[in-house]
Amino acid sequence: MICQECNQRPAALHFTKIINGEKTEVQLCEKCAQEKGEMFIFTSETGFAFNNLLAGLLNIDPAFQKQSQSPFHQEEILQCENCSMTFPQFLKVGRFGCAHCYETFEEQLNPVLRRLHSGNWTHNGKIPKRIGGGLHLRKQIEELKNNLRNSITQEEFEKAAEIRDEIRTLEKKLAGSDKGGE
């Protein structure tokens, strides 16, 4: 079979195009196909990696888009001072370079985390013991303060007083452990 375009070389590629339900068959040699741009399916990267999806997520974030589109005050490209990964680089690979990146890119990251983790963006699980002490206490206090607010709105004042005392003891303990840790 001869190429439809140049009518010289043998056709190497056979396409079936379906446009609005209309089916057309096309036979092309490799050279003509490339020129016609029909090769894009082969030359583009194969496979659809996670980082493509991630980049998509980041790019549809409106705040981020506004920033990058404004030509007047072009902001510096964000770069992690510890591992020197830049934000565009992160978009490309979909992986961070080091723990510090989470701080560097925090502002861009939160909306992404929300999308990835169905609305969540803060940790609610295990805390390493070593970093632990104070952090555990602070979490506990926070929870108690929530309970306190609830009992006040429900007018359970006796219970509220109990919780208040509990918070005080914990806060004392926290102050003590902070001193001890230093």
Added chain:
Amino acid sequence: MSLERFLKTAVSSWMSEEGPDSDIVLSSRIRLARNFKDYKFPTLFSHEEAKVIIVNMEETIGKSDFQKFGQMELLKIDEMQPLQKRVLVEKHLISPHLAEDSPYGAVLLTENEEVSIMINEEDHIRIQCLFPGLQLSEALDAANEIDDWLESNIQYAFDEKHGYLTSCPTNVGTGLRASVMMHLPGLILTQQISRIIPAINQLGLVVRGIYGEGSEALGNIFQISNQITLGKSEEDIGRDLKGVVSQLISQERSAREALRKTSNIQLEDRIFRSLGVLANSRIIESKEAARCLSDVRLGIDMGYIEKLPKTILNELMILTQPGFLQQYAGGPLRPHERDIRRAGLIRERLKMEQEK
């Protein structure tokens, strides 16, 4: 090598032991992703940093008083034969990523292969516990114990807001991936699976084939795991997954009973035909083998076949993968030769049971 000896060295505990609900749940797995605080993630780290991390882990293991899961052996990726790596992947002990794309990678394995710790994969440390049957909370407890022990020797990358920091933002927070491997022939035969999978996806869980992302549900085996790692506690993630898995178990059981009632003889015929194929074929492709193994396993679970052990499906699904077949043969095999080997291995394994 004789088949018996090969089996002894090849089979890990999750393949040969039975756990709770093991008529449907083959295995439960917990994975925790962790990183060292002061080193760059494997995306960017240098060869030197990678080495330091391995040495650090070796020292931690070496001085360790932690013997609960037995002695651990360290295997470095660059010192392993391609076939050896492939076998570990097929046994789900290391990821394809560690085997193929992690030149500075290593893995720590316990003797019974319930625990494997991957080093320098996508994250510095990935703790994995693989238990037979439905034992999510047991596996989580084990992973937590190992995590606590490592943490007493290592400074983890952690911050209050984002939790355990991981190389990829899809794992941040708990760093936990919990997954359950299930055999669901009843839901396939009754054509309910296509209705069920989208429902599971809506709950923030992912359904995949036996060898992970993009793989087919060979032998009617599905892997179900959590997607969300941030904002939920480890226990909640495990509980949510377990809830869905329990639902699936009861749906699968009622599908099996419905099949027994409505098409008993057809089902029995299908099961024994498959057994016949496995016991007699001389050439068998992996797809056909998986399909027949699934039928036979269903036959065992439903009491049609009495003299075979349940774990034969888990075991043979893994042992008839290309890597294992080649290890058994003692060298590389072309696809056609593999199909012959596979048929031979299955026949021999079934004969071993008859002779018992």
